[in-house]
Amino acid sequence: MEDRGGYGQFCPVSMAAEILCTRWTALVIRELLCGSTRFNQLRRGVPRMSPALLSKRLKELEKIGVIVTAPRESGAVEYHLSPAGEDLRSIILGMGFWGQRWVESQLSLKNLDPSLLMWDIRRNLNPEPLLPGRCTIQFQYPELPEPQRNWWMVIEKGKVDLCGFDPGYEINLLVRSSLRTMTAIWMGFAPIPHELAAGRLELQGERPIANAIQKWLTLSTFAPEPRRVS
Amino acid sequence: MEDRGGYGQFCPVSMAAEILCTRWTALVIRELLCGSTRFNQLRRGVPRMSPALLSKRLKELEKIGVIVTAPRESGAVEYHLSPAGEDLRSIILGMGFWGQRWVESQLSLKNLDPSLLMWDIRRNLNPEPLLPGRCTIQFQYPELPEPQRNWWMVIEKGKVDLCGFDPGYEINLLVRSSLRTMTAIWMGFAPIPHELAAGRLELQGERPIANAIQKWLTLSTFAPEPRRVS
DNA sequence: CAGTATCCCCACCGATACTG
DNA sequence: CAGTATCGGTGGGGATACTG
Numbered sequence: 001m002e003d004r005g006g007y008g009q010f011c012p013v014s015m016a017a018e019i020l021c022t023r024w025t026a027l028v029i030r031e032l033l034c035g036s037t038r039f040n041q042l043r044r045g046v047p048r049m050s051p052a053l054l055s056k057r058l059k060e061l062e063k064i065g066v067i068v069t070a071p072r073e074s075g076a077v078e079y080h081l082s083p084a085g086e087d088l089r090s091i092i093l094g095m096g097f098w099g100q101r102w103v104e105s106q107l108s109l110k111n112l113d114p115s116l117l118m119w120d121i122r123r124n125l126n127p128e129p130l131l132p133g134r135c136t137i138q139f140q141y142p143e144l145p146e147p148q149r150n151w152w153m154v155i156e157k158g159k160v161d162l163c164g165f166d167p168g169y170e171i172n173l174l175v176r177s178s179l180r181t182m183t184a185i186w187m188g189f190a191p192i193p194h195e196l197a198a199g200r201l202e203l204q205g206e207r208p209i210a211n212a213i214q215k216w217l218t219l220s221t222f223a224p225e226p227r228r229v230s
Numbered sequence: 231m232e233d234r235g236g237y238g239q240f241c242p243v244s245m246a247a248e249i250l251c252t253r254w255t256a257l258v259i260r261e262l263l264c265g266s267t268r269f270n271q272l273r274r275g276v277p278r279m280s281p282a283l284l285s286k287r288l289k290e291l292e293k294i295g296v297i298v299t300a301p302r303e304s305g306a307v308e309y310h311l312s313p314a315g316e317d318l319r320s321i322i323l324g325m326g327f328w329g330q331r332w333v334e335s336q337l338s339l340k341n342l343d344p345s346l347l348m349w350d351i352r353r354n355l356n357p358e359p360l361l362p363g364r365c366t367i368q369f370q371y372p373e374l375p376e377p378q379r380n381w382w383m384v385i386e387k388g389k390v391d392l393c394g395f396d397p398g399y400e401i402n403l404l405v406r407s408s409l410r411t412m413t414a415i416w417m418g419f420a421p422i423p424h425e426l427a428a429g430r431l432e433l434q435g436e437r438p439i440a441n442a443i444q445k446w447l448t449l450s451t452f453a454p455e456p457r458r459v460s
Numbered sequence: 461c462a463g464t465a466t467c468c469c470c471a472c473c474g475a476t477a478c479t480g
Numbered sequence: 481c482a483g484t485a486t487c488g489g490t491g492g493g494g495a496t497a498c499t500g
Contacts (some may be wrong), residue, residue: 007276007278011329012338019500021251023492024479027237039461050493051462087331091321091328097242099245100242101317103246109240111238127325136318151398187242197286227316229295229314235471268481268482278494280474280476281484284483312493
């Protein structure tokens with residue numbers, strides 16, 4: 001009879017926790033904060049969440065007023081954060097910075113996922129140092145089986161495209177490392193020059209593009225945060 | 231095979247959410263931030279959480295490094311936040327302020343609980359305007375059944391005691407209202423003068439103590455936050 | 461593409477009782 | 481006071497299929 005989901009407390013921390021601390025919800029909001037608006041965009045950001053559950057969460061968040069939906073001509077809808085949802089940004093960012101400060105890197109690096117990593121890199125890649133013209137950068141994780149081993153990033157006219165298949169263009173730079181190394185670099189755990197020197201990161205191709213890697217390969221938002229655990 | 235509880239993402243938001251967004255965890259941390267250190271103190275702050283689950287959560291949080299335990303001579307332990315746990319304060323507070331800004335008051339006021347309210351009032355009551363000597367204030371919620379109707383707050387030597395039974399002292403002030411009204415006042419939804427004028431809040435007893443109610447009855451930490459929903 | 465529907469299983473949670 | 485033990489229920493997640 002009692003509401004099974006809730007905490008039964010009037011305290012605003014409790015009310016917020018009922019919304020924010022439901023399974024997957026924080027990550028869905030993170031995706032929306034990063035700019036995803038379509039169902040399958042959101043799915044790419046939370047690949048291990050079932051579509052049924054994602055759909056349910058989106059409806060709940062809309063009902064609560066954290067999300068607003070805008071119908072599109074195709075019949076599908078776009079999901080956007082309401083002002084209340086946008087106001088969660090500092091909390092979600094706070095959680096990320098806390099995680100960066102206090103969660104052991106070994107623990108984070110147990111959750112390797114090339115498609116998530118590449119999706120994140122694409123989202124933050126800075127095309128400006130790679131202009132003008134088209135630039136194709138191939139990422140290779142030699143230890144992975146075929147469908148996950150190679151990724152191509154095509155930068156053209158300031159737009160970044162990510163492919164899981166060879167787009168057929170000339171490769172301007174090949175970036176080769178283990179998935180673990182690239183993830184550690186992305187998280188800010190390992191500096192690029194250090195990994196290059198140790199031979200764990202290899203760059204083959206045009207020197208100017210290789211030399212500019214620290215300019216175009218923007219690291220995670222949380223990478224600059226000083227760590228407080230080993 | 232896969233870890234059922236986690237999200238499988240290296241993102242620090244995800245790592246933090248795995249910790250913070252487990253059921254009840256945010257509220258347990260809130261209690262620790264408020265200064266509770268003993269098992270049964272914590273239970274009073276999360277009365278609808280089973281002791282088994284509280285015990286489990288405390289162990290998990292200790293293992294993660296958010297809590298440290300200190301044994302006491304009686305054999306039981308004291309729970310304290312580690313630096314990592316203390317560093318969660320801004321996030322928990324952020325959640326509370328967000329809730330205060332955006333959660334409809336009607337929704338919060340569906341979760342009335344006199345013992346939680348009185349426990350909160352006790353924790354924040356300012357004894358300074360009630361000095362010197364002993365002062366006994368009775369709170370009465372006439373609509374409630376007997377074991378929850380009357381509460382006594384005894385202020386003496388700067389210390390505040392809460393009783394669910396008549397301590398036998400002379401009552402210096404009787405505060406009478408519905409539980410809903412008192413909760414709304416505490417949350418900052420309804421100003422005390424307004425509720426007095428409307429007859430929903432009655433004060434009987436010594437005038438100076440009644441007149442000073444806005445000095446000793448500190449409202450919730452979140453009460454001053456401007457609301458952004460009706 | 462953008463979801464909805466269904467089935468099954470199981471880990472987590474709630475409730476209650478119990479113990480040193 | 482400070483927890484542990486036990487048991488039954490259920491919501492979440494995987495799998496799969498289906499619809500407009």
